[in-house]
Amino acid sequence: MSVLTEIETFADELTAIRRDIHAHPEIGFEEVRTAALVARELRAYGVDEIFTGVGRTGVVGLVRGKRDGARMIGLRADMDALPMDEATNLPFASRTPGRFHGCGHDGHTTMLLGAARYLARTRDFAGTVALIFQPAEEGLGGARAMIADGLFQRFPCHEVYALHNWPSGPSGRIAIRQGPMMAGADFFDIRIQGRGSHGAKPEFSRDPVVAATAIAQALQTIVSRNADPLKAAVVSVTKIHAGTAYNVIPDTAELGGTIRAFDDDVRKMIETRMREIVAGLAAAFDVTAQVDIRDIFSVLRNAPEQTDAMTAAATELFGADMVNPNGPLIMGSEDFADMSMAVPGAYALITGASGPMVHNPGYRFDDSILPRGAALLARVAEKRLA
DSSP states (O other), rough: OHHHHHHTTTTTHHHHHHHHHHSSSSOOTHHHHHHHHHHHHHHTTTOOOEEETTTTEEEEEEEOEEEEEEEEEEEEEOOOOOOSSSOOOTTTTSTHHHHTTTHHHHHHHHHHHHHHHHHHHHOSSEEEEEHHHHHHHSSSSSHHHHHTTHHHHHSSOEEEEEEETTTTTEEEOOEOOSSSEEEEEEEEEEEHHHHHHHHTTTTOOOOOHHHHHHHHHHHHHHHHTOTTTSSSSEEEEEEEEESSTTTEEEEEEEEEEEEEEEEEEHHHHHHHHHHHHHHHHHHHOOOOEEEEEEEEEEEEEOHHHHHHHHHHHHHHOOOOOETTTTOOBBSSOOOOHHHHSOOOOEEEEESSSOOSOOOOOOTOOOOHHHHHHHHHHHOOOOOOOO
16 A cells, blocks of 8 residues: 555544644644644654654654664654634634634644654654654744754754645645745844924924835835846835824834845845945934844755655655646745754645635635645655665
């Protein structure tokens, strides 16, 4: 019986688990119920050792093969939801206002549970598989927290693999690429201190709102006039906050947003130019400004050997026509990047039925891909520990 065929025998159980997690979403570092569910399922599957509280709310399980071997392969899934409301009206929709598995991490967790169940039953490999259930992927540094908690010292993986659903159809297609695949990202905040006044007496003010709008527009010139056109980058101002009344020029204004690029030198250039532009415009408008830029996501780079291994496993399982080895560059970010910087790794997309994109309130996870994702994770571990 093939990996996929065997996992399909308990596909209904995987769907039930995924929908239970979906109905009870927890955001980063609050995944207490989810972590307990994961640990409970791993115990039921007969996983050899289970460690909780790794990187605060992460879980790691170890499955040993029936043949001796010194190598360890890591398989990783993220567990956290988004701080947003769901608008799907599904019978298993989120029961917690302001919390929604709008990126499909409930599905990723379930796929890894499916792989765990299969691997613990068959154990047809030499060495150990580390099942890594990571908290707080959505910009809160869950991967870095697990690494700082000694993830790869306590569980010395030689390689690490992960995947992410992508609702673009056809269901079950795999996309992967060597080298950079997802962008690095910085978050920024700019606080402008001016001098408030009556809305009718602007001459007594140092208007931070005018400065903020000028800065927001000027930042857009960084990509268009400073970045190499052949090196993709994005600067997005996503927040502007100022004032509380129609007839009051406020003292302060705040902007926030994100920087994204596939090249670390481009990210550094954008940071430098951003600080220069803000300083120059603050002086021009006679206000002061503070700039805080934070490295949130590293560039996700797939290692050549591990990319080839994941591609081969996917081709074996699903056929060459369902595997794209030259997948797209994605300007979104993923903190699996930090794990694959510490240990050689590969990350793939698995497409679900076409529909609203992730992070949309109407997004729906395609349960039909649960066995396929589980099979891919399990098979790449088996092949690398053959």
